[in-house]
Amino acid sequence: MPLMLPSALDSPRNITGVAQRLLAALRGAGDLPPVRSAVLAVVDGLGAIPLRAHAGHARTLSAAMTKKDAGGAVFPTTTAAALTSLLTGTAPGAHGMVGYRVRDPHRDVLVNQLTDWDAAGIDPLSWQASPTVFEQAAASGHPTFAIGSSGHARSGFSRATLRGAEFVAAASAAERVAQALHLAEAHEGALVYCYLPDIDKAGHKHGIDSAEWVAALEDIDAVLAQRVPDDVGMLVTADHGMVDVPHHRQLVLDSAGGWHDGIRHIGGEPRMLHVYTEPDADQSALLERWRRDLDGYADVVSRTEAVDAGLFGAGVTEAALSRIGDLLAIARSNHALYDAEAEDQRGRGMIGQHGALTPEEWRVPLIRMGAFAR
Incomplete structure (x- = not known):
């Protein structure tokens, strides 16, 4: 059996550890500095290796990223599995979102875990039963928010992964980050999730060596250059990276x-x-x-x-x-x-x-900004 994970899933430097690290920071414990509120910014599809290779086009992120600011994703390196791991703190074998299209064993049909929830008659609460980080934070009295596209507000995937959070719709990446920082500043003890899909979309359509991907990276980098309020920590990461397939x-x-x-x-x-x-x-x-x-x-x-x-x-x-x-x-x-x-x-x-185990897909940034910065 030649295959091995590049790094342990239970490592703090894996995306499965992000949720607990943020909750600990809100309690004044753990390896991150204590903060008044915390923002988790997820840049879908931004691998650590492509980011470093294009450092000149991402000056804000590159300046904030030290050699230690990278970690591992989960297997498979796909959005359904990885975002769920980020937002529950559990591996795919625990939360059950084990791929993009998987078999529903009860009906013996393939189900797209991003889009097929209603059409397939799948209950998000039973299919994905692990408590979310928002449910965990809310149980401790923390305000929780999730910011994304209005089209995702009541999707099955959102109900599986964002439950416990108040959903806030914002159209552009700039609006989402601005809203995230505003909510973190306005609500003491808040945990705010901000989802940014632009780079993933550009990579799928044009590839990571394209001018379009570089432009998307520059745009996201500029968006994340917004001033983080005092005593607010922001952690920037991704669900997976990407490779180009000719x-x-x-x-x-x-x-x-x-x-x-x-x-x-x-x-x-x-x-x-x-x-x-x-x-x-x-x-x-x-x-x-x-x-x-x-x-x-x-x-x-x-x-x-x-x-x-x-x-x-x-x-x-x-x-x-x-x-x-x-x-x-x-x-x-x-x-x-x-x-x-x-x-x-x-x-x-x-x-x-993406989906496999190459370093380009597996390695993701874990960049500490605002009050989390070293």
Whole structure:
């Protein structure tokens, strides 16, 4: 079993530790300086390595970022799993959001964990049962706020991850950060979450080496240059990073190649597939075949191997286990794997992608600003 996590999920320098670090700072304890209020700014898709590579276009963040201001994400390095880990302080094996598209074992269908909640009839409170950081903070008497797009206010994903917070809608990144800092200053003891998706969107569409991605980075950097009020700490991080996948690095899994033989569903996303086999399939033979045929493209492991290696965290619940693929295909280098029979083929147009275990996807910034700054 060659795969190992780049760093422990229970490390304070992992995104699973961010929630407790912020709560501790509000209590005047922990490794962060005590603060009057705390802001968690999440820049979706901003890896630590691409940020450092483009330091000249992010002078505010680069100036605030020391060599120690980076940490690890979770597996898979995808928004549904990683944002939930950030906002619950638990690994995917505990909160159950184990990928982008996973199987609902009760109905035997694939579910997009960002968008399919209502259409699939999934209850966010039972599907994702771990207490959020907002519920934990509110139980201790702290005001809690989550700032994002108005379209996300009542989404299933928001109900799964933001419950306990008062949702505040703001259109632009500048408005969101300004609102976050205002709320932190106006409400003593507040915990404020601010979600910034612009860089992730630019990376998916244009790639991280594009002028559009650099422009998005410059915009976010300027937004985060706003003055942080006295006694307010701001932690800037991300859910995952990203790699560019050129067209010649794409592998299409079609029926002509026998990729669907013995396979019931292919979920996940192009850089980390959850592969669900037919009930009567010979899983050992399929595992051997996928490993052989994807040699050089991806590492293929069984569900048992992935869980035993700790990829989903130390404790994997029965609910999470039932959603993990029988096989996992984890892309190497900058490859991507596409299911030719998937209903939604929009992902094949994406340049920037994530989900696997490269340092570019795994390493994220943990930048301390305002009263948190060293």
